Amino acid sequence: MKHALSALISICQREGLRFFGQTGRLVAALVRPLIWLFVFAAGFRAALGLSITPPYETYITFETYIVPGLVGMILLFNGMQSSLSLVMDRELGTMRLLLTAPLPRWWLLTCKLIAGALMSVLQAYAFLAIAALYGIRFPALGYLTVAPVLLLAAFMVGALGIALSSTIKQLENFAGVMNFVIFPMFFLSSALYPLWKMAEASALLHDICAANPFTHAVEAVRFALYVQPNWFALGVTVAAGLVFMGIALWGYDPGRGMVRQKAGGPAGS
């Protein structure tokens, strides 16, 4: 137990040192959602009308609606950043050091996931602070109740990232992940528009969005910010996280053929 904890602390410390050592990374992580908030949402404010649906009890601006979705965007991009760092670790060799530690592999990957999730949550709070300064505020207690939900949502997208990293052989293929995973996952969700708005446009689009686990992560965050539990959304988020983690563990199983490539292959053999 002590050993497992010391590994978790070490992996979190390394992730934190790497994150805060790269000052540009926090700025880059925040610029993307802030542009969406200040430019995209402001421009669409007049074009989109939002009716009163839970958790909202009154009419809200589009900027207010979009903030939980943009928090989800931060978690999603950071989850993929973690997957990128795993692919880099594999190419640079540091992955070997992690995988040869005398601990169960599932725990080592979980540590990596927790470390990435903590970094995501920090970024999400930094974004929420800027949004509050901009005038988009949530109930004070909401900033507290959202913390565990943010962690679970970050865990889910992080697990997806680790699962993907087990299939990505080269760093260059990460652009493909951006195009085929991040963007569809983000746009086919309730991050930018409510599901009922999607249903007006296309029943098929609505169904796809409703099946997207990222939609449920965003909704769980949205409700938690208003101090309301959305058990169904939370349940889907947790279930999806466990499925993705299962795929990740399968991908990194030393008995599987693919792990040989991921671990660096037979270099020099």
Add this chain to the structure above:
Amino acid sequence: MSGLSVRNVTYHWGRHRALDAVSFDVAPGAFCALLGPNGAGKSTLFGLLTGLFRPERGKLVLAGHDMDRATRSALAATGVVFQQPTLDLDLSVWRNMLYFAGLQGLTGRGMRGRAEAALARLGMEERAGEKVRALNGGHRRRLEIARALMHDPQVLLLDEPTVGLDAPTRHDLTAHVHALARDEGLSVLWATHLTDEVAPGDHLVIMHKGRVLEEGRTPATGPALTAHFLAMTGRAVRADEAA
């Protein structure tokens, strides 16, 4: 018995047989040079010895622990220096040591003491605050060896650790690890394709195309060993061609 034992290990990369019933032992306190040209299967064997993947057939025992049944105990008793560097270039020397210590379950004052002692043993203590990116190739390798020794392993595995180093650094590192085996009773498996890294009295395993061609006390060193090695591997190539 402690030390290291490889018994009838076979492994394929797709249809290519990378290891073909490989067997040899390394006694406690012995320096074993695993000599083989590129493609001999040395790194595949290291991947199996470190649990990165599992052998299809055969048995690996490190410091008395069966790699298949007691993987974690085997890994805990083993220090590894991979052919590919595994340092975090953006962290300091000291932080790299602490990261590894955490993965090994070392904590608190004991961890710091061990990290300091391991760095001192390799003459790296004055560089503790430097970023790894700023170190030259020789110092990076020394750091990796220091790190691999931090948890007091009984077995030390080094996969072509001198690749890319100049001759004096290569000589120093080889001599240092020989001294570790002799003075501290470490069982060392040192994979290389360079015959000048083998010292008189070393245990020698010559591998070629996934097979062990010869095992025993090194018959010679220097140019004589080079000639012997070339004759062995050349003979194997001719036999393969004839087959």
